[in-house]
Amino acid sequence: MTSFDTHPLKPALLASLDTLGYATMTPVQAQALPPMLQGRDVIVQAQTGSGKTAAFGLALLQAIEVESIRLQALVLCPTRELADQVSKVIRKLAAGIPNVKLLTLCGGMPLGPQLASLAHDPHIVVGTPGRVQEHLKRGSLHGGGVKVLVLDEADRMLDMGFAEAIDDIVKRIARHHQTLLLSATYPEEIRAVSGRLQRDPVTVTVAAEADARPAIEQRFHEVEPARKPDALAQLLAEARRSAGTGSHEGALVFCNMRREVDAVAQELDRRGFSALALHGDMEQRDRDEVLVRFANRSCTVLVATDVAARGLDIAALPLVVSYDIAHDPDTHTHRIGRTGRAGEPGLAVSLCTPRERPKAENIEQASGTPLSWHPLKLAPPRGKTLQLAPMKTLVIDAGRQDKLRPGDILGALTGEAGLAAGDIGKIDVFATRAYVAISRAQANKALERLRAGRIKGRNFRVRPLG
Incomplete structure (x- = not known):
């Protein structure tokens, strides 16, 4: 039935x-x-x-x-x-x-x-x-x-x-x-x-039927520790170039330690990527805002610990990278399950140093199938190249407690603000604040119009996030 x-x-x-x-x-x-x-x-x-x-x-x-x-x-x-x-x-x-x-x-x-x-x-x-x-x-x-x-x-x-x-x-x-x-x-x-x-x-x-499984391709690359940042930057740049129009060009990067999360996010930012960190040492509001920005495409790379990434709900996430090999096979399974959802194809890449080989072998033993190892030819390091996110996020200091609904925000933007519906992305309304994604080219215009106009007949503070 x-x-x-x-x-x-x-x-x-x-x-x-x-x-x-x-x-x-x-x-x-x-x-x-x-x-x-x-x-x-x-x-x-x-x-x-x-x-x-x-x-x-x-x-x-x-x-x-x-x-x-x-x-x-x-x-x-x-x-x-x-x-x-x-x-x-x-x-x-x-x-x-x-x-x-x-x-x-x-x-x-x-x-x-x-x-x-x-x-x-x-x-x-x-x-x-x-x-x-x-x-x-x-x-x-x-x-x-x-x-x-x-x-x-x-x-x-x-x-x-x-x-x-x-x-x-x-x-x-x-x-x-x-x-x-x-x-x-x-x-x-x-x-x-x-x-x-x-x-x-x-x-x-319930195991996924063989013909119904999401098309997740797994690749393992052996990389020396000092070249991991270069390898990650190259993989992200390649993924961005191959992303289809309108797709969520984003990538989720997993690290085992919180301090590693911060270091990797900072290094990616230095190289021109729109990257944010997510881990348990952050204040809850900061964690909420990072998740909002990643889900609404105003950030393209999320670097996170395994625990912090639980609950992330992105239907079409094309790339997941294990910057560090997961400590155990179950965690690895959870990681790769973040891509290839809702029938979309996905790529799960693991960067493995020689010292991490035993962890990779545990994953192979648990899965019962050989891992797919690929040589990674690293190009010479390049200078900073901007990889801007397609959207920007505006914060409205009002939310459910003010009876504010997504439709009210959408109406204000397409009405008095004069934006096309296609320039407006995901709208998230929390108890005391709301977030709206605007196409990067129209973000300043939307900010000016919202500040000058009204939402639901009232003036609220509006500011850019990040």
Whole structure:
């Protein structure tokens, strides 16, 4: 059965699916949704982009009773970025159900506004384990009514050391609840967690069909440590030249250490690339703005640690580079899964020094297939050549709290500001600020017009970002 209407879903959920254009189920939805709707504990092993979020989102929305004002569904995610992404999907699915209250509770954000929001119990909480545990301990979050617990990307949460927090959270919520465990990999640690937290779980494993797999080409290059910056710059320049018109010319570069992330981003900037760093030592607002700029194409290279890049949602990312070889095969799998999504072709390149060869051999052993090694002929280092991003980002100091919507910003730009719709890119609205991408050639004009005009009849501060 591949149609959603073959399942006993609330009419409002079916209407939302229709509005979102979800005509048929993905393989993981077709296998996982039935036992989820039956209230069974379920383990889902499937790759990113397989439709897991919509599956558990539908199950928990089906289970909650809106008239009962108490926490009924709890979703734990490894990072703030992924929690935001999951919240967006669930909100879209819940659009037709009146008065559903969903809160996103993550670390790195002020506690005060979260406490104020918790004055009245939400129906659904999506959050990171540390902050959710803190609220449960304080008594600001009440877990006695939880019907559904979701552990999303459970393998990453364990990698990040959240096992004890998860166990403590489970002790603080209703004893009898449904547990949905979702993971891209299924190591022994995940089996152990399932054994502790689940009862007779249904296991759903969905591997991509050979002819449906995204076209990800993997290449390994052996490079001396001192030539890694040259190799990276050459690969990025080649990728930019071969990028199709209108594509997201961006590249995601992974480093193992935070200090390496900063050093690589600075070196790329020195060479004329539009590059930004992303890692856990950054303030949350700075991390948000980096992700916004990369997603809206006003930055073309994102240099990140593995943890920081979780939750990044770019449908057509053509190039992923492992500047350092991943510490383990599972991490390598997660990295290459950031490209080749939504049926688009992708290239995953790994730069390997002689000392990193054992890590590459571990990846080869785990995959069961030989790695594709390619000689890399490095051209002599060039002077600085500008690789400008196609868009620039403007920041508007107003957001959801000011009742500002993307349509209001678009209307102001295409109306009084006189911009063509094609010059306006992605618009992101947060609680207290909004970001809009403008084509580089029109960015100054848009800034001047927005400063001189009004949005929704009001004057807001507008400034360029970066």
